[in-house]
Amino acid sequence: MPQYLISVWHDDTFEVDFTTPDAQRLAAQVGAFNEELMEAGAWVFAAGLHPAASATVVRSSGGDVSMTDGPYAETKEQMGGFWMIEAVDLDAALEWAAKGAAACEGPVEVRPAQG
Amino acid sequence: MTDPLDEVFRSEAGRCTATLIRVFGDIDLAEDAVAEAFAIAAEGWPKTGIPPNPGGWITTTARNRAIDRLRRESTRSERHLASHRLHTESMEPDHKPELDRLDDFVDVVADDQLRLMFLCAHPALAVDAQVALILRLLGCLETSEIAKAFVVPEATMAQRIVRAKRKLHDNHASYRIPRAAELSDRLAAVLAAIYLIYTEGHTATSGRTLMRTDLSSEAIRLGRTLAELMPDESEAIGLLALMLLTESRRPARTAADGTMVRLADQDCTRWDRDLIGEGHELVRACLRRNQPGPFQIQAAIAAVYADAATAEATDWSQIVSLYDQLSVLRSNPVIALNRSVAVAELHGPAGGLAALAEIDPASLDNYQPYHAARADLLARAGHQQEAVAAYERAIELTTNPVERDFLVRQRAAL
Numbered sequence: 001m002p003q004y005l006i007s008v009w010h011d012d013t014f015e016v017d018f019t020t021p022d023a024q025r026l027a028a029q030v031g032a033f034n035e036e037l038m039e040a041g042a043w044v045f046a047a048g049l050h051p052a053a054s055a056t057v058v059r060s061s062g063g064d065v066s067m068t069d070g071p072y073a074e075t076k077e078q079m080g081g082f083w084m085i086e087a088v089d090l091d092a093a094l095e096w097a098a099k100g101a102a103a104c105e106g107p108v109e110v111r112p113a114q115g
Numbered sequence: 116m117t118d119p120l121d122e123v124f125r126s127e128a129g130r131c132t133a134t135l136i137r138v139f140g141d142i143d144l145a146e147d148a149v150a151e152a153f154a155i156a157a158e159g160w161p162k163t164g165i166p167p168n169p170g171g172w173i174t175t176t177a178r179n180r181a182i183d184r185l186r187r188e189s190t191r192s193e194r195h196l197a198s199h200r201l202h203t204e205s206m207e208p209d210h211k212p213e214l215d216r217l218d219d220f221v222d223v224v225a226d227d228q229l230r231l232m233f234l235c236a237h238p239a240l241a242v243d244a245q246v247a248l249i250l251r252l253l254g255c256l257e258t259s260e261i262a263k264a265f266v267v268p269e270a271t272m273a274q275r276i277v278r279a280k281r282k283l284h285d286n287h288a289s290y291r292i293p294r295a296a297e298l299s300d301r302l303a304a305v306l307a308a309i310y311l312i313y314t315e316g317h318t319a320t321s322g323r324t325l326m327r328t329d330l331s332s333e334a335i336r337l338g339r340t341l342a343e344l345m346p347d348e349s350e351a352i353g354l355l356a357l358m359l360l361t362e363s364r365r366p367a368r369t370a371a372d373g374t375m376v377r378l379a380d381q382d383c384t385r386w387d388r389d390l391i392g393e394g395h396e397l398v399r400a401c402l403r404r405n406q407p408g409p410f411q412i413q414a415a416i417a418a419v420y421a422d423a424a425t426a427e428a429t430d431w432s433q434i435v436s437l438y439d440q441l442s443v444l445r446s447n448p449v450i451a452l453n454r455s456v457a458v459a460e461l462h463g464p465a466g467g468l469a470a471l472a473e474i475d476p477a478s479l480d481n482y483q484p485y486h487a488a489r490a491d492l493l494a495r496a497g498h499q500q501e502a503v504a505a506y507e508r509a510i511e512l513t514t515n516p517v518e519r520d521f522l523v524r525q526r527a528a529l
Contacts, residue, residue, distance in 0.1 A: 002287040090288040091289060112286045
Protein backbone atom coordinates (compact mmCIF):
# COMPACT_ATOMS: atom_id res chain seq x y z
CA MET A 1 0.00 0.00 0.00
CA PRO A 2 1.32 3.51 -0.78
CA GLN A 3 2.93 5.41 2.08
CA TYR A 4 2.71 9.16 2.62
CA LEU A 5 4.61 11.60 4.80
CA ILE A 6 2.31 14.05 6.55
CA SER A 7 4.54 16.78 7.96
CA VAL A 8 3.55 19.58 10.31
CA TRP A 9 4.90 23.06 9.55
CA HIS A 10 5.10 26.10 11.75
CA ASP A 11 7.13 29.19 12.53
CA ASP A 12 10.76 28.52 13.44
CA THR A 13 10.34 30.30 16.78
CA PHE A 14 7.56 27.87 17.76
CA GLU A 15 8.35 26.31 21.11
CA VAL A 16 5.88 24.26 23.04
CA ASP A 17 5.36 24.85 26.74
CA PHE A 18 3.58 21.66 27.66
CA THR A 19 2.18 23.16 30.84
CA THR A 20 -0.15 25.56 29.00
CA PRO A 21 -3.80 24.62 28.38
CA ASP A 22 -3.27 25.21 24.63
CA ALA A 23 -0.43 22.71 24.47
CA GLN A 24 -2.38 20.19 26.51
CA ARG A 25 -5.38 20.52 24.20
CA LEU A 26 -3.12 19.99 21.14
CA ALA A 27 -1.45 16.99 22.78
CA ALA A 28 -4.83 15.41 23.52
CA GLN A 29 -6.04 16.03 19.95
CA VAL A 30 -2.86 14.61 18.41
CA GLY A 31 -3.03 11.63 20.78
CA ALA A 32 -6.59 10.88 19.66
CA PHE A 33 -5.58 11.22 16.00
CA ASN A 34 -2.65 8.81 16.55
CA GLU A 35 -5.02 6.26 18.07
CA GLU A 36 -7.40 6.61 15.15
CA LEU A 37 -4.53 6.01 12.70
CA MET A 38 -3.47 2.88 14.63
CA GLU A 39 -7.00 1.49 14.87
CA ALA A 40 -7.44 1.94 11.10
CA GLY A 41 -4.08 0.24 10.40
CA ALA A 42 -2.83 3.43 8.70
CA TRP A 43 -0.06 4.18 11.23
CA VAL A 44 3.54 3.53 10.21
CA PHE A 45 5.40 5.82 12.60
CA ALA A 46 5.34 9.40 13.81
CA ALA A 47 7.30 11.87 15.87
CA GLY A 48 7.17 15.40 17.17
CA LEU A 49 10.54 17.15 16.77
CA HIS A 50 12.52 19.50 18.95
CA PRO A 51 12.86 23.05 17.53
CA ALA A 52 14.91 23.48 14.35
CA ALA A 53 17.65 25.25 16.34
CA SER A 54 18.53 21.81 17.77
CA ALA A 55 19.45 20.52 14.30
CA THR A 56 22.94 19.80 12.92
CA VAL A 57 23.79 19.52 9.24
CA VAL A 58 26.35 16.83 8.37
CA ARG A 59 28.12 16.68 5.00
CA SER A 60 30.40 13.98 3.66
CA SER A 61 32.59 14.58 0.66
CA GLY A 62 35.49 12.29 -0.33
CA GLY A 63 35.80 10.98 3.20
CA ASP A 64 35.79 14.43 4.78
CA VAL A 65 32.95 14.97 7.18
CA SER A 66 31.91 18.48 8.12
CA MET A 67 29.25 19.62 10.52
CA THR A 68 27.41 22.90 10.78
CA ASP A 69 24.99 24.12 13.37
CA GLY A 70 21.36 24.73 12.56
CA PRO A 71 18.73 23.41 10.17
CA TYR A 72 19.61 22.73 6.52
CA ALA A 73 17.02 25.12 5.11
CA GLU A 74 17.36 28.61 6.59
CA THR A 75 13.66 29.30 6.21
CA LYS A 76 11.19 30.93 8.55
CA GLU A 77 8.94 27.87 8.43
CA GLN A 78 10.31 24.59 9.73
CA MET A 79 9.03 21.03 10.09
CA GLY A 80 7.84 20.45 13.63
CA GLY A 81 6.84 16.81 13.36
CA PHE A 82 5.46 14.20 11.02
CA TRP A 83 3.43 11.07 10.52
CA MET A 84 4.29 8.31 8.08
CA ILE A 85 1.00 6.70 7.08
CA GLU A 86 -0.30 4.03 4.74
CA ALA A 87 -3.32 4.82 2.59
CA VAL A 88 -4.99 3.20 -0.42
CA ASP A 89 -4.65 6.34 -2.53
CA LEU A 90 -4.10 10.10 -2.50
CA ASP A 91 -7.69 10.87 -1.55
CA ALA A 92 -7.46 8.62 1.51
CA ALA A 93 -4.11 10.22 2.45
CA LEU A 94 -5.61 13.69 2.08
CA GLU A 95 -8.50 12.71 4.35
CA TRP A 96 -6.02 11.66 7.04
CA ALA A 97 -4.08 14.89 6.46
CA ALA A 98 -7.22 16.96 7.01
CA LYS A 99 -7.71 15.22 10.37
CA GLY A 100 -4.02 15.74 11.22
CA ALA A 101 -4.24 19.45 10.38
CA ALA A 102 -7.29 19.78 12.63
CA ALA A 103 -5.56 17.87 15.44
CA CYS A 104 -2.41 20.03 15.44
CA GLU A 105 -4.30 23.20 14.48
CA GLY A 106 -1.88 24.08 11.70
CA PRO A 107 -1.00 23.34 8.08
CA VAL A 108 0.35 19.94 7.10
CA GLU A 109 2.07 18.81 3.90
CA VAL A 110 1.31 15.48 2.22
CA ARG A 111 4.08 13.88 0.20
CA PRO A 112 4.10 10.39 -1.30
CA ALA A 113 6.95 7.99 -0.52
CA GLN A 114 8.72 6.29 -3.42
CA GLY A 115 8.12 2.62 -4.10
CA MET B 116 -0.96 12.16 -41.11
CA THR B 117 -3.62 12.45 -43.79
CA ASP B 118 -6.52 14.86 -43.36
CA PRO B 119 -9.29 12.26 -42.78
CA LEU B 120 -7.13 10.54 -40.13
CA ASP B 121 -6.46 13.92 -38.56
CA GLU B 122 -10.23 14.41 -38.32
CA VAL B 123 -10.65 11.04 -36.64
CA PHE B 124 -7.84 11.99 -34.27
CA ARG B 125 -9.52 15.27 -33.38
CA SER B 126 -12.91 13.73 -32.77
CA GLU B 127 -11.95 10.39 -31.22
CA ALA B 128 -8.55 10.62 -29.47
CA GLY B 129 -9.95 12.30 -26.35
CA ARG B 130 -12.78 9.81 -25.99
CA CYS B 131 -10.45 6.82 -26.58
CA THR B 132 -7.87 8.12 -24.10
CA ALA B 133 -10.57 8.67 -21.47
CA THR B 134 -11.89 5.14 -21.93
CA LEU B 135 -8.40 3.62 -21.76
CA ILE B 136 -7.64 5.55 -18.56
CA ARG B 137 -10.82 4.16 -17.02
CA VAL B 138 -9.94 0.63 -18.07
CA PHE B 139 -6.25 0.72 -17.07
CA GLY B 140 -6.11 3.48 -14.48
CA ASP B 141 -2.86 4.83 -15.94
CA ILE B 142 -2.68 8.12 -17.87
CA ASP B 143 0.67 7.56 -19.60
CA LEU B 144 -0.16 3.98 -20.58
CA ALA B 145 -3.46 5.16 -22.06
CA GLU B 146 -1.90 8.08 -23.94
CA ASP B 147 0.91 5.90 -25.35
CA ALA B 148 -1.49 3.15 -26.40
CA VAL B 149 -3.82 5.58 -28.17
CA ALA B 150 -0.83 7.18 -29.93
CA GLU B 151 0.33 3.71 -31.03
CA ALA B 152 -3.14 2.86 -32.32
CA PHE B 153 -3.17 6.05 -34.40
CA ALA B 154 0.30 5.21 -35.75
CA ILE B 155 -1.00 1.79 -36.84
CA ALA B 156 -4.02 3.49 -38.41
CA ALA B 157 -1.80 5.97 -40.27
CA GLU B 158 0.00 3.03 -41.85
CA GLY B 159 -2.98 0.77 -42.55
CA TRP B 160 -5.91 3.04 -43.34
CA PRO B 161 -4.54 4.56 -46.57
CA LYS B 162 -4.54 0.97 -47.97
CA THR B 163 -7.66 -0.49 -46.31
CA GLY B 164 -9.76 2.64 -45.99
CA ILE B 165 -11.18 4.09 -42.76
CA PRO B 166 -13.18 1.47 -40.82
CA PRO B 167 -16.91 2.08 -40.30
CA ASN B 168 -16.44 2.84 -36.58
CA PRO B 169 -13.00 4.50 -36.40
CA GLY B 170 -13.33 5.40 -32.72
CA GLY B 171 -14.18 1.80 -31.80
CA TRP B 172 -11.28 0.55 -33.94
CA ILE B 173 -8.85 2.90 -32.22
CA THR B 174 -10.12 2.01 -28.74
CA THR B 175 -9.89 -1.74 -29.38
CA THR B 176 -6.45 -1.47 -30.99
CA ALA B 177 -5.16 0.78 -28.21
CA ARG B 178 -6.56 -1.56 -25.55
CA ASN B 179 -4.80 -4.53 -27.16
CA ARG B 180 -1.52 -2.60 -27.40
CA ALA B 181 -1.80 -1.66 -23.74
CA ILE B 182 -2.42 -5.28 -22.70
CA ASP B 183 0.59 -6.40 -24.78
CA ARG B 184 2.70 -3.81 -23.04
CA LEU B 185 1.50 -4.78 -19.57
CA ARG B 186 2.32 -8.44 -20.33
CA ARG B 187 5.81 -7.48 -21.49
CA GLU B 188 6.54 -5.36 -18.47
CA SER B 189 6.75 -7.73 -15.55
CA THR B 190 7.09 -4.80 -13.13
CA ARG B 191 3.51 -3.81 -13.77
CA SER B 192 1.24 -5.03 -11.02
CA GLU B 193 -1.38 -7.72 -11.49
CA ARG B 194 -3.94 -5.10 -10.50
CA HIS B 195 -3.89 -3.57 -13.97
CA LEU B 196 -4.55 -6.86 -15.74
CA ALA B 197 -7.23 -7.77 -13.20
CA SER B 198 -9.05 -4.49 -13.69
CA HIS B 199 -8.83 -4.95 -17.43
CA ARG B 200 -10.36 -8.43 -17.17
CA LEU B 201 -13.27 -7.04 -15.18
CA HIS B 202 -14.08 -4.45 -17.77
CA THR B 203 -13.76 -6.63 -20.85
CA GLU B 204 -15.88 -9.38 -19.30
CA SER B 205 -18.66 -6.93 -18.57
CA MET B 206 -18.43 -5.65 -22.14
CA GLU B 207 -18.73 -9.13 -23.70
CA PRO B 208 -22.21 -10.35 -24.83
CA ASP B 209 -22.14 -13.23 -22.31
CA HIS B 210 -21.08 -10.99 -19.46
CA LYS B 211 -21.82 -11.85 -15.86
CA PRO B 212 -24.53 -9.58 -14.43
CA GLU B 213 -22.93 -9.55 -10.95
CA LEU B 214 -20.02 -7.58 -12.42
CA ASP B 215 -22.39 -4.77 -13.40
CA ARG B 216 -22.54 -3.65 -9.80
CA LEU B 217 -18.85 -2.75 -9.98
CA ASP B 218 -19.54 -0.76 -13.11
CA ASP B 219 -22.47 0.95 -11.38
CA PHE B 220 -20.03 2.10 -8.75
CA VAL B 221 -17.65 3.42 -11.37
CA ASP B 222 -20.33 4.82 -13.68
CA VAL B 223 -21.82 7.53 -11.48
CA VAL B 224 -20.77 9.83 -14.28
CA ALA B 225 -21.92 8.11 -17.43
CA ASP B 226 -19.50 9.69 -19.85
CA ASP B 227 -15.87 8.57 -19.77
CA GLN B 228 -14.62 11.99 -20.78
CA LEU B 229 -16.56 13.72 -18.08
CA ARG B 230 -15.33 11.16 -15.54
CA LEU B 231 -11.77 11.94 -16.57
CA MET B 232 -12.45 15.66 -16.27
CA PHE B 233 -13.42 15.28 -12.66
CA LEU B 234 -10.47 13.01 -12.02
CA CYS B 235 -8.03 15.47 -13.58
CA ALA B 236 -9.63 18.32 -11.65
CA HIS B 237 -8.15 16.93 -8.45
CA PRO B 238 -7.90 19.50 -5.65
CA ALA B 239 -4.25 18.52 -5.06
CA LEU B 240 -3.42 20.09 -8.45
CA ALA B 241 -3.26 23.84 -9.02
CA VAL B 242 -6.29 25.06 -10.99
CA ASP B 243 -4.09 25.97 -13.99
CA ALA B 244 -2.62 22.48 -13.98
CA GLN B 245 -6.05 20.84 -13.69
CA VAL B 246 -7.36 22.77 -16.67
CA ALA B 247 -4.21 22.16 -18.75
CA LEU B 248 -4.33 18.43 -18.06
CA ILE B 249 -8.00 18.14 -18.95
CA LEU B 250 -7.37 20.00 -22.21
CA ARG B 251 -4.39 17.83 -23.05
CA LEU B 252 -6.13 14.54 -22.35
CA LEU B 253 -9.69 15.32 -23.41
CA GLY B 254 -9.51 18.21 -25.81
CA CYS B 255 -6.66 16.64 -27.76
CA LEU B 256 -5.18 20.11 -28.07
CA GLU B 257 -1.57 20.56 -28.97
CA THR B 258 0.50 21.98 -26.15
CA SER B 259 1.01 25.16 -28.24
CA GLU B 260 -2.77 25.63 -28.47
CA ILE B 261 -3.22 25.15 -24.73
CA ALA B 262 -0.41 27.67 -24.17
CA LYS B 263 -2.26 30.22 -26.28
CA ALA B 264 -5.48 29.71 -24.38
CA PHE B 265 -3.60 30.38 -21.13
CA VAL B 266 -1.48 33.21 -22.60
CA VAL B 267 1.79 31.57 -21.42
CA PRO B 268 4.89 30.37 -23.33
CA GLU B 269 4.67 26.86 -24.78
CA ALA B 270 7.58 25.53 -22.70
CA THR B 271 5.83 26.66 -19.50
CA MET B 272 2.69 24.83 -20.51
CA ALA B 273 4.55 21.64 -21.48
CA GLN B 274 6.22 21.60 -18.07
CA ARG B 275 2.90 22.24 -16.32
CA ILE B 276 1.29 19.23 -18.03
CA VAL B 277 4.21 16.89 -17.32
CA ARG B 278 4.27 17.97 -13.67
CA ALA B 279 0.52 17.50 -13.27
CA LYS B 280 0.63 13.97 -14.71
CA ARG B 281 3.66 13.15 -12.61
CA LYS B 282 2.00 14.43 -9.45
CA LEU B 283 -1.11 12.32 -10.01
CA HIS B 284 1.08 9.31 -10.74
CA ASP B 285 3.54 9.71 -7.84
CA ASN B 286 0.71 10.33 -5.41
CA HIS B 287 -1.21 7.19 -6.41
CA ALA B 288 -4.24 9.30 -7.29
CA SER B 289 -7.15 6.97 -8.02
CA TYR B 290 -9.14 7.31 -11.21
CA ARG B 291 -12.38 6.95 -9.38
CA ILE B 292 -15.42 9.15 -9.38
CA PRO B 293 -15.38 11.81 -6.67
CA ARG B 294 -18.08 11.25 -4.09
CA ALA B 295 -21.24 13.36 -4.36
CA ALA B 296 -19.94 15.69 -1.64
CA GLU B 297 -16.75 16.41 -3.62
CA LEU B 298 -18.34 16.83 -7.05
CA SER B 299 -19.42 20.46 -6.77
CA ASP B 300 -16.01 21.52 -5.40
CA ARG B 301 -14.38 20.13 -8.50
CA LEU B 302 -16.88 21.74 -10.81
CA ALA B 303 -15.13 25.12 -11.15
CA ALA B 304 -12.06 23.66 -12.84
CA VAL B 305 -14.18 21.46 -15.10
CA LEU B 306 -16.26 24.47 -16.20
CA ALA B 307 -13.13 26.53 -16.90
CA ALA B 308 -11.69 23.70 -18.99
CA ILE B 309 -14.82 23.22 -21.06
CA TYR B 310 -14.99 26.96 -21.71
CA LEU B 311 -11.34 27.03 -22.78
CA ILE B 312 -11.97 24.20 -25.22
CA TYR B 313 -14.88 26.25 -26.54
CA THR B 314 -12.86 29.47 -26.93
CA GLU B 315 -10.06 27.57 -28.69
CA GLY B 316 -12.67 26.26 -31.14
CA HIS B 317 -14.05 29.78 -31.51
CA THR B 318 -10.74 31.15 -32.83
CA ALA B 319 -8.34 28.34 -33.69
CA THR B 320 -4.63 28.81 -33.01
CA SER B 321 -3.63 27.47 -36.38
CA GLY B 322 -5.13 26.03 -39.54
CA ARG B 323 -6.69 27.72 -42.52
CA THR B 324 -10.05 28.62 -40.98
CA LEU B 325 -11.03 31.06 -38.24
CA MET B 326 -12.93 28.51 -36.19
CA ARG B 327 -12.49 24.86 -35.31
CA THR B 328 -16.09 23.82 -35.08
CA ASP B 329 -15.21 20.29 -33.91
CA LEU B 330 -13.73 21.75 -30.71
CA SER B 331 -16.66 24.12 -30.22
CA SER B 332 -19.19 21.36 -30.68
CA GLU B 333 -17.17 19.04 -28.45
CA ALA B 334 -17.18 21.71 -25.71
CA ILE B 335 -20.92 22.21 -26.14
CA ARG B 336 -21.47 18.46 -26.02
CA LEU B 337 -19.49 18.22 -22.78
CA GLY B 338 -21.34 21.27 -21.46
CA ARG B 339 -24.70 19.65 -22.22
CA THR B 340 -23.71 16.40 -20.54
CA LEU B 341 -22.46 18.32 -17.53
CA ALA B 342 -25.67 20.34 -17.29
CA GLU B 343 -27.70 17.12 -17.44
CA LEU B 344 -25.58 15.42 -14.79
CA MET B 345 -25.52 18.43 -12.47
CA PRO B 346 -28.91 20.10 -13.03
CA ASP B 347 -28.69 21.91 -9.67
CA GLU B 348 -25.45 23.69 -10.55
CA SER B 349 -26.45 27.10 -11.94
CA GLU B 350 -22.93 27.77 -13.21
CA ALA B 351 -23.01 24.60 -15.33
CA ILE B 352 -26.27 25.84 -16.87
CA GLY B 353 -24.72 29.32 -17.26
CA LEU B 354 -21.71 27.92 -19.10
CA LEU B 355 -23.92 25.99 -21.51
CA ALA B 356 -26.04 29.10 -22.14
CA LEU B 357 -22.90 31.20 -22.75
CA MET B 358 -21.53 28.71 -25.28
CA LEU B 359 -24.87 28.35 -27.09
CA LEU B 360 -25.37 32.13 -27.35
CA THR B 361 -21.80 32.65 -28.58
CA GLU B 362 -22.18 29.76 -31.01
CA SER B 363 -25.42 31.30 -32.37
CA ARG B 364 -23.33 34.05 -34.02
CA ARG B 365 -20.98 31.59 -35.75
CA PRO B 366 -22.69 31.73 -39.18
CA ALA B 367 -22.27 35.54 -39.21
CA ARG B 368 -18.65 35.60 -38.01
CA THR B 369 -17.19 34.87 -41.44
CA ALA B 370 -18.14 36.26 -44.84
CA ALA B 371 -18.71 34.02 -47.89
CA ASP B 372 -15.01 34.31 -48.79
CA GLY B 373 -13.97 33.10 -45.32
CA THR B 374 -12.87 36.53 -44.04
CA MET B 375 -13.68 37.56 -40.48
CA VAL B 376 -16.62 39.85 -39.63
CA ARG B 377 -16.59 41.79 -36.34
CA LEU B 378 -19.60 41.59 -34.03
CA ALA B 379 -20.46 45.24 -34.80
CA ASP B 380 -20.56 44.50 -38.55
CA GLN B 381 -22.37 41.16 -38.38
CA ASP B 382 -25.63 40.48 -40.20
CA CYS B 383 -27.94 39.61 -37.28
CA THR B 384 -30.32 37.75 -39.59
CA ARG B 385 -27.61 35.10 -40.00
CA TRP B 386 -27.52 34.35 -36.26
CA ASP B 387 -28.90 30.94 -35.31
CA ARG B 388 -32.28 31.69 -33.73
CA ASP B 389 -32.71 28.15 -32.31
CA LEU B 390 -29.47 28.44 -30.33
CA ILE B 391 -30.42 31.95 -29.18
CA GLY B 392 -33.84 30.66 -28.04
CA GLU B 393 -32.27 27.78 -26.11
CA GLY B 394 -29.62 30.09 -24.62
CA HIS B 395 -32.21 32.65 -23.53
CA GLU B 396 -34.32 29.97 -21.88
CA LEU B 397 -31.29 28.77 -19.88
CA VAL B 398 -30.36 32.34 -18.86
CA ARG B 399 -33.92 32.92 -17.63
CA ALA B 400 -33.77 29.65 -15.66
CA CYS B 401 -30.51 30.87 -14.04
CA LEU B 402 -32.02 34.25 -13.16
CA ARG B 403 -34.97 32.52 -11.42
CA ARG B 404 -32.52 30.62 -9.21
CA ASN B 405 -30.71 33.80 -8.23
CA GLN B 406 -27.32 32.20 -7.55
CA PRO B 407 -25.23 34.46 -9.78
CA GLY B 408 -21.80 33.31 -10.95
CA PRO B 409 -19.26 34.37 -13.59
CA PHE B 410 -20.54 32.09 -16.36
CA GLN B 411 -24.16 33.07 -15.77
CA ILE B 412 -23.29 36.78 -15.99
CA GLN B 413 -21.28 36.25 -19.18
CA ALA B 414 -24.26 34.32 -20.58
CA ALA B 415 -26.52 37.26 -19.65
CA ILE B 416 -24.12 39.59 -21.53
CA ALA B 417 -24.29 37.31 -24.58
CA ALA B 418 -28.09 37.29 -24.26
CA VAL B 419 -28.20 41.10 -24.34
CA TYR B 420 -26.10 41.07 -27.54
CA ALA B 421 -28.41 38.48 -29.08
CA ASP B 422 -31.47 40.57 -28.21
CA ALA B 423 -30.43 43.46 -30.44
CA ALA B 424 -31.71 43.52 -34.00
CA THR B 425 -28.67 45.58 -35.03
CA ALA B 426 -25.32 46.45 -33.41
CA GLU B 427 -26.53 50.05 -32.89
CA ALA B 428 -29.60 48.81 -31.03
CA THR B 429 -27.50 46.92 -28.45
CA ASP B 430 -28.24 47.91 -24.84
CA TRP B 431 -24.65 48.90 -23.98
CA SER B 432 -25.46 50.34 -20.57
CA GLN B 433 -26.85 46.97 -19.49
CA ILE B 434 -23.75 45.25 -20.86
CA VAL B 435 -21.41 47.59 -18.98
CA SER B 436 -23.36 47.07 -15.74
CA LEU B 437 -23.17 43.29 -16.20
CA TYR B 438 -19.39 43.61 -16.72
CA ASP B 439 -19.24 45.62 -13.50
CA GLN B 440 -21.00 42.76 -11.67
CA LEU B 441 -18.65 40.29 -13.30
CA SER B 442 -15.56 42.27 -12.21
CA VAL B 443 -16.78 42.08 -8.60
CA LEU B 444 -17.03 38.28 -8.79
CA ARG B 445 -13.92 37.67 -10.85
CA SER B 446 -11.43 40.42 -11.50
CA ASN B 447 -9.01 39.68 -14.33
CA PRO B 448 -7.42 41.68 -17.17
CA VAL B 449 -9.34 39.91 -19.97
CA ILE B 450 -12.70 40.77 -18.36
CA ALA B 451 -11.46 44.36 -17.87
CA LEU B 452 -10.54 44.45 -21.58
CA ASN B 453 -14.00 43.30 -22.66
CA ARG B 454 -15.58 45.83 -20.33
CA SER B 455 -13.50 48.61 -21.93
CA VAL B 456 -14.83 47.67 -25.37
CA ALA B 457 -18.42 47.94 -24.06
CA VAL B 458 -17.60 51.26 -22.33
CA ALA B 459 -16.35 52.57 -25.70
CA GLU B 460 -19.73 51.76 -27.25
CA LEU B 461 -21.55 53.52 -24.41
CA HIS B 462 -19.33 56.57 -23.87
CA GLY B 463 -17.28 56.76 -27.08
CA PRO B 464 -13.71 55.67 -27.93
CA ALA B 465 -12.07 58.11 -25.47
CA GLY B 466 -14.06 56.55 -22.61
CA GLY B 467 -13.04 53.08 -23.80
CA LEU B 468 -9.37 54.10 -23.94
CA ALA B 469 -9.63 55.54 -20.41
CA ALA B 470 -11.07 52.20 -19.16
CA LEU B 471 -8.33 50.37 -21.05
CA ALA B 472 -5.65 52.53 -19.42
CA GLU B 473 -6.66 51.13 -16.01
CA ILE B 474 -5.39 47.68 -17.05
CA ASP B 475 -1.72 46.87 -16.42
CA PRO B 476 -0.43 46.64 -20.04
CA ALA B 477 2.19 44.04 -19.06
CA SER B 478 -0.56 41.59 -18.04
CA LEU B 479 -1.96 41.52 -21.60
CA ASP B 480 1.13 42.30 -23.68
CA ASN B 481 1.08 38.85 -25.31
CA TYR B 482 -2.70 38.83 -25.75
CA GLN B 483 -3.64 39.64 -29.36
CA PRO B 484 -7.25 40.79 -28.67
CA TYR B 485 -5.90 43.49 -26.31
CA HIS B 486 -3.80 45.09 -29.06
CA ALA B 487 -6.55 44.67 -31.68
CA ALA B 488 -9.17 46.31 -29.42
CA ARG B 489 -6.76 49.08 -28.46
CA ALA B 490 -5.88 49.70 -32.13
CA ASP B 491 -9.56 50.00 -33.02
CA LEU B 492 -10.27 52.46 -30.18
CA LEU B 493 -7.15 54.53 -31.00
CA ALA B 494 -8.19 54.73 -34.66
CA ARG B 495 -11.72 55.78 -33.75
CA ALA B 496 -10.34 58.42 -31.37
CA GLY B 497 -8.18 59.81 -34.19
CA HIS B 498 -4.76 58.61 -32.96
CA GLN B 499 -3.65 57.14 -36.30
CA GLN B 500 0.06 56.62 -35.53
CA GLU B 501 -0.56 54.79 -32.27
CA ALA B 502 -3.33 52.75 -33.90
CA VAL B 503 -0.93 51.52 -36.61
CA ALA B 504 1.60 50.49 -33.97
CA ALA B 505 -1.08 48.62 -31.99
CA TYR B 506 -2.33 46.81 -35.14
CA GLU B 507 1.25 45.82 -35.91
CA ARG B 508 1.64 44.29 -32.46
CA ALA B 509 -1.69 42.44 -32.89
CA ILE B 510 -0.62 41.13 -36.33
CA GLU B 511 2.67 39.98 -34.81
CA LEU B 512 0.80 38.00 -32.14
CA THR B 513 -1.98 36.36 -34.14
CA THR B 514 -1.41 32.80 -35.32
CA ASN B 515 -4.69 32.49 -37.19
CA PRO B 516 -4.37 33.47 -40.90
CA VAL B 517 -8.00 34.65 -41.20
CA GLU B 518 -7.59 36.86 -38.17
CA ARG B 519 -4.31 38.15 -39.61
CA ASP B 520 -6.00 39.12 -42.92
CA PHE B 521 -8.64 41.02 -40.98
CA LEU B 522 -6.06 42.92 -38.94
CA VAL B 523 -3.94 43.71 -42.02
CA ARG B 524 -7.03 45.15 -43.76
CA GLN B 525 -7.90 47.22 -40.69
CA ARG B 526 -4.37 48.64 -40.57
CA ALA B 527 -4.38 49.38 -44.31
CA ALA B 528 -7.69 51.26 -43.98
CA LEU B 529 -6.11 53.82 -41.62
